[in-house]
Amino acid sequence: MKLDEVPQDDSPTYSGHKKLLYAVDEKGHYHKVQSSGWDVESFATKLAVDDLNQQTLDAYQDAKAGLVSPLAYHMLKARLDITSLAQATGKFEWQIKRHLKPKIFAKLSDQKLQTYADIINISLEKLKSLPSQP
Template sequence: MEVKKVPQDQSSTYANNSKAVYATSESGEYSVVTSSGWEAEELVTKQALNEFERQACAAYELVKKGQKSPLYYHMYAQRMDLMVLAQSVGWFQWRVKRHMNPGVFAKLSANKLNQYSEALGISVEQLVTLPKLNLEEVKHEQ
């Protein structure tokens, strides 16, 4: 992309920040140029965030019903999926998926809970509980 054509669409997902992108100058050399956003990128980012919200709401309901452990909800609430969470804690996906079973999760060691809480950026106390949410409000915000 040419320097003159780097999008400057004031994307709300950038939160008044800018992003460095590579573009070619008139002489054909690559240089770093700042961009305030691109409308197409903003649309896709918002769609992805809405999908994580939807998944978190669905996970919340499953945890409330006792079908999944709180880990399942917190994974989506922190905008992760099974693969990302497994990579973050350094375990195989099948093992992390097993920990989403409420009975298995209840027996996890303090060390494993600490690893999850660190990967998710929340405390162990938050990890083992389900926050009180009004899902109707969350759904209307989307």
């Protein structure tokens, strides 16, 4: 990549920040150069983020309809999935899956719920309920 080929696409995913890249001058020597974004990279990021947001929205609707527990929504909202939540809490995946069922979730002690609240970084009250907006 040549210095003048370094993309400066002002990607919204960078939130106004700039990244440092390495690129060559005419003689093939390297220099540090800042980039304000690359459309290619930004599109890939957006595709992944949009997919996560859609999953979160679906979980919100399902939780509202009583099909899953609020944990399903809060987990996805915090960019976690069953695998990473299991790793972070030290539980098995089947335990997390159980806790995604509304009936079982409702019976969990505050102590157990606090583990989730800490990882997701919200209060116990918030974890037990759904916000008015997803």
